Amino acid sequence: MTHAPRTRPLAFRDIDDVARAVRAAGGRFSMPRRRVLEALFAADEPLTAEQVGRRVSEPLDPATVYRALESLEQLGAVRPVHAGHGPGRYALVGDGEREYLACERCRRVTTVAPERLDEIRARIEADFGYRVAFSHFPLVGLCADCAAATDA
Amino acid sequence: MTHAPRTRPLAFRDIDDVARAVRAAGGRFSMPRRRVLEALFAADEPLTAEQVGRRVSEPLDPATVYRALESLEQLGAVRPVHAGHGPGRYALVGDGEREYLACERCRRVTTVAPERLDEIRARIEADFGYRVAFSHFPLVGLCADCAAATDA
DNA sequence: TTACTTGCAAATCTTTTGCCGGTGT
């Protein structure tokens, strides 16, 4: 079982780049959607709907944020990043410099470059035939400190 | 960074077995907690708080279920199983520590024995110091078939 | 034009909290 070249979603260069993609996918590029995407572009971490709502230039109704995020996900511009407890989080597709290791005890999240997980991904693909996308779910466990505390 | 021997929680034989563990951990073994544990014992899948509440013999207030689950988690008898969207789910510790590989395209889920992921876990701990519990989250990606279809 | 979107309000679902009386150890 070889490991085929992984397809990592390509990153969007800028808002207009996303706009093109959204329209190409048959979606509309409205002002609220633009603002949501701007907030995600500016963020250095996945945002909750509530955070998006607070970061946009002009205020948006929560329902609008939720619907925009869902549509943009359907259109391939945004992806959910599940982080265990708490509200759902979203990030731009291809904003792939980031994969996450989350500690379920202290809640700290470590961000790592995707390449650092390539070997592990290759290993899983070799063993199980699965091509895992760690960017959709974090790897959840105990960080070194909490693991040590547990052992003690 | 060495990887310490992993402690996998042992499965509980029966309710009294859990009762012992809970008391040993300094917790109290009340009737509501017993009922919650009975529901989890009887279930063949992780349950939401709401499901627990509907399955217990005598009705329990939702707040009680939530508090019981949280305490029991703290006491090491119960563990959260995150499945993406939807309400949180819980399972007995050691109850079929199944681990999952989920395909996001065809939705098939492959269940694997925890040992089959031990090497990968060790690798992650060596690289990042994280002790990952795959049983809390599935590994999400593309199964072999869907990956092949994508490559084509 | 026409179907898809938004904003608003209200509903729903999930989980948490305050308080006080009850209970396990």
Next chain:
DNA sequence: ACACCGGCAAAAGATTTGCAAGTAA
């Protein structure tokens, strides 16, 4: 006895929905 726990009620938090008006394509 005493600290912890359960039930009730209410609140908080997160997300969804109905509907009429607005707008991108």
